[in-house]
Amino acid sequence: MLARVAHLLPLELKTLLERLPEPMQEQLEEIRIREGRPLEIGFRGQSRFMMNDGSLRQAADGAYKPSADTCRKLLERITNYSLYAMEEELKRGFITVSGGHRIGLAGRTILDGGSVRGIRDIGAFNIRVAREVIGASAHLMPKLIDRTRKTLHSTLILAPPQQGKTTLVRDIARSVSYGLWPTIEASGWQGRKVGIVDERSEIAACVRGIPTFDVGPRTDVMDACPKAEGMMMLVRSMSPEVLIIDEIGRPEDGEAIREASHAGISVVATAHAYDLRDARGRPVLLKLLEEGAFTYVVELKRTEQGVMHRVVPAEAISDSPASRETSAAPRSLPSAVHAWMGRRRADDP
Numbered sequence: 358m359l360a361r362v363a364h365l366l367p368l369e370l371k372t373l374l375e376r377l378p379e380p381m382q383e384q385l386e387e388i389r390i391r392e393g394r395p396l397e398i399g400f401r402g403q404s405r406f407m408m409n410d411g412s413l414r415q416a417a418d419g420a421y422k423p424s425a426d427t428c429r430k431l432l433e434r435i436t437n438y439s440l441y442a443m444e445e446e447l448k449r450g451f452i453t454v455s456g457g458h459r460i461g462l463a464g465r466t467i468l469d470g471g472s473v474r475g476i477r478d479i480g481a482f483n484i485r486v487a488r489e490v491i492g493a494s495a496h497l498m499p500k501l502i503d504r505t506r507k508t509l510h511s512t513l514i515l516a517p518p519q520q521g522k523t524t525l526v527r528d529i530a531r532s533v534s535y536g537l538w539p540t541i542e543a544s545g546w547q548g549r550k551v552g553i554v555d556e557r558s559e560i561a562a563c564v565r566g567i568p569t570f571d572v573g574p575r576t577d578v579m580d581a582c583p584k585a586e587g588m589m590m591l592v593r594s595m596s597p598e599v600l601i602i603d604e605i606g607r608p609e610d611g612e613a614i615r616e617a618s619h620a621g622i623s624v625v626a627t628a629h630a631y632d633l634r635d636a637r638g639r640p641v642l643l644k645l646l647e648e649g650a651f652t653y654v655v656e657l658k659r660t661e662q663g664v665m666h667r668v669v670p671a672e673a674i675s676d677s678p679a680s681r682e683t684s685a686a687p688r689s690l691p692s693a694v695h696a697w698m699g700r701r702r703a704d705d706p
Contacts, residue, residue, distance in 0.1 A: 358385040358486045367430035376411025392428045392480040395420030402659045447475045457487035457562025493528035499540035500668045507546045515630040516657035521664040522627040530601045534573020551576040552597030554587030585609035602626045611641040
């Protein structure tokens with residue numbers, strides 16, 4: 358995984374990270390670079406600080422600290438030496454680069470009428486390494502299939518950040534588009550037309566409108582477009598049978614999902630929430646759940662064995678107080694969970 362983002366790194370950082378053992382380089386998920394503070398890397402849901410000799414420790418004492426010059430060079434590389442051209446991305450606090458890698462930014466905000474217009478004095482970066490995991494959805498999809506319409510049911514996937522939501526929906530899009538239904542009862546079903554609204558350019562990682570990840574032959578991508586507008590644009594122009602959206606939560610997202618559902622389109626969306634109970638605390642998600650916009654809710658949890666899932670069916674998502682408490686009470690996963698992390702393409706390094 359390091360090789361996929363190495364071209365973004367100043368020589369000093371690249372040389373240091375290449376001292377990591379090769380297996381560790383392949384497990385990289387995040388590289389957190391903070392000016393004058395210890396370099397932190399994330400892998401398999403864990404984090405460590407990196408020493409000058411390339412070793413990793415839990416304690417930050419003695420760790421390598423990126424200089425102001427190193428951070429300046431990093432910023433120049435990720436913005437292609439043009440901060441002005443990245444004004445919109447800076448306003449949102451992140452930049453998505455070729456390959457779907459998202460780089461979070463922190464610094465001093467520039468305000469305009471109380472709204473954030475950009476960030477300056479950037480002193481912290483979080484490089485999130487995007488990965489393609491072919492087969493990531495194989496254990497989950499059989500539980501979501503709509504036997505009547507021979508497609509997927511509308512599904513909401515819940516998890517905190519960095520639990521594998523985007524990787525999962527990317528593989529769902531690929532499988533549905535190809536017609537790779539991982540269950541015998543769906544053998545012979547054709548692939549479905551898929552529409553992806555990729556506001557952060559992470560799902561398909563488009564370059565000049567062309568996906569760099571395999572999202573299937575029947576998939577159309579509305580790249581770098583606000584979710585609500587993108588959904589309606591795809592519905593009007595590309596007639597998708599399944600819509601894929603990442604990280605919903607705004608009122609306009611909810612309205613667009615309702616419109617798509619009324620048009621007979623299956624919607625697979627992700628949202629930030631620990632579980633169904635937390636999702637109910639977000640007004641937009643609560644309303645969608647109570648209106649029956651989703652047939653299933655999937656909770657993702659990351660463990661040492663991989664990313665596990667729990668499927669909550671529609672009857673547990675009704676608006677009755679009793680069913681709310683029952684469906685949300687368990688904080689631990691039941692036995693019927695499946696790990697998918699570790700599956701990857703045979704040609705991956």
